[in-house]
Amino acid sequence: MSTITTEELAETTLLRFATAGSVDDGKSTLVGRLLHDSKSVLTDQLEAVERVSASRGQEAPDLALLTDGLRAEREQGITIDVAYRYFATPRRRFILADTPGHVQYTRNMVTGASTAELTVILVDARNGVVEQTRRHAAIAALLRVPHVVLAVNKMDLVGYEESVFAAIAEEFTAYATELGVPEVTAIPISALVGDNVVEASANMDWYGGPTVLEHLETVPVAHDLSHCHARLPVQYVIRPQSADHPDYRGYAGQIAAGSFRVGEQVTVLPSGRSTKITGIDLLGEPVEVAWTTQSVTLLLQDDIDISRGDLIVPSKDAPPTTQDIEATVCHVADAPLTVGHRVLLKHGTRTVKAIVKDIPSRLTLDDLSLHPHPGQLVANDIGRVKIRTAEALPVDSYADSRRTGSFILIDPNDGTTLTAGMVGESFASPEPVKDETEDDGWDF
Structure with missing residues (x-):
């Protein structure tokens, strides 16, 4: 190796x-x-x-x-x-x-x-x-x-x-x-x-x-791997039907940040189950270490229930899971984003239902002032949002990881991309308004 x-x-x-x-x-x-x-x-x-x-x-x-x-x-x-x-x-x-x-x-x-x-x-x-x-x-x-x-x-x-x-x-x-x-x-x-x-x-x-x-x-381009939070969003579970490898079970994906090594203790999120990496396959060949942007297959010591959308991280550096996300967003759709909007949130390889609970502020580009509680964001607006998801997600701050600290909001009716979001990125925001969204089966 x-x-x-x-x-x-x-x-x-x-x-x-x-x-x-x-x-x-x-x-x-x-x-x-x-x-x-x-x-x-x-x-x-x-x-x-x-x-x-x-x-x-x-x-x-x-x-x-x-x-x-x-x-x-x-x-x-x-x-x-x-x-x-x-x-x-x-x-x-x-x-x-x-x-x-x-x-x-x-x-x-x-x-x-x-x-x-x-x-x-x-x-x-x-x-x-x-x-x-x-x-x-x-x-x-x-x-x-x-x-x-x-x-x-x-x-x-x-x-x-x-x-x-x-x-x-x-x-x-x-x-x-x-x-x-x-x-x-x-x-x-x-x-x-x-x-x-x-x-x-x-x-x-x-x-x-x-x-x-x-x-x-x-221009210097820094890739200091010692300070990266290692993250692998699982895209596919590989189980080849082969007599040569009857027990092979690998978890494939592109490493979003950091690096992984054979023998490293890892945790699978959101379940929180831990195990050890016993092998890493890269382009069909075993390697001892793999790093950011490489597409690899991880082999794990224990038989854990892992599927597409799960996140594999080092056990010593696991992000918290949460259903409440605060982020700064750039709204990119023609239709406005409103308080109470029912959306799909795509984070890494996982997509979950979500509700826009509050839009605390919108940024005014001329003087960088904040318009408090605008109620909606229209095309090309930059603003602050609070979102509640149906399932807990392991999210990083965007400042720590541009890949696992970002997400997009999707219209559940036609699949249109609505908004690009950066978790934790903020400018000073007013106090949130009282949540008055109606109960229509999407409240979590």
């Missing part, structure tokens, strides 16, 4: 990052320029973009087409869906999520940034910080994205003026700092012509910082 040190596990060459910004701020053009100038575009892809651009009468290739792949996106000239791109440089590998800028598609930004270690927020130098910029900064803060890059785009359209860049950078940094964003790096760019994207700009000699790619290649 193979052995791997904690230092080897912690080492990373992969950065997950997302782009965000208002409509026409140039996100897709920036991504296209980044791919093109870093030589991460295949020849046939570039030729296809050149053909489409020429058919539109454009003299130069429209690099935004490298990510806007849907027909509707090309016809409307806006990004609708999250476009994932994979590329690499000699210094690092990247998974990029190009997210839509239109307010209607803010939900897609939540999806793209939920696993990101860095978010690039674009601002049009002519318009400065607008409401959607503030919304994206708030989402990045709530999702605890550790690094935020402010890319002030279209500097060529404001004469490459340093004062324009400085004013926007100062306003955004002050706002993001008040939200709790730990780090903001501001970079002046022109995605259309390539200034400070991959190569340093000759038009802004007053700027001495890194280009976008230089920052992406060098």
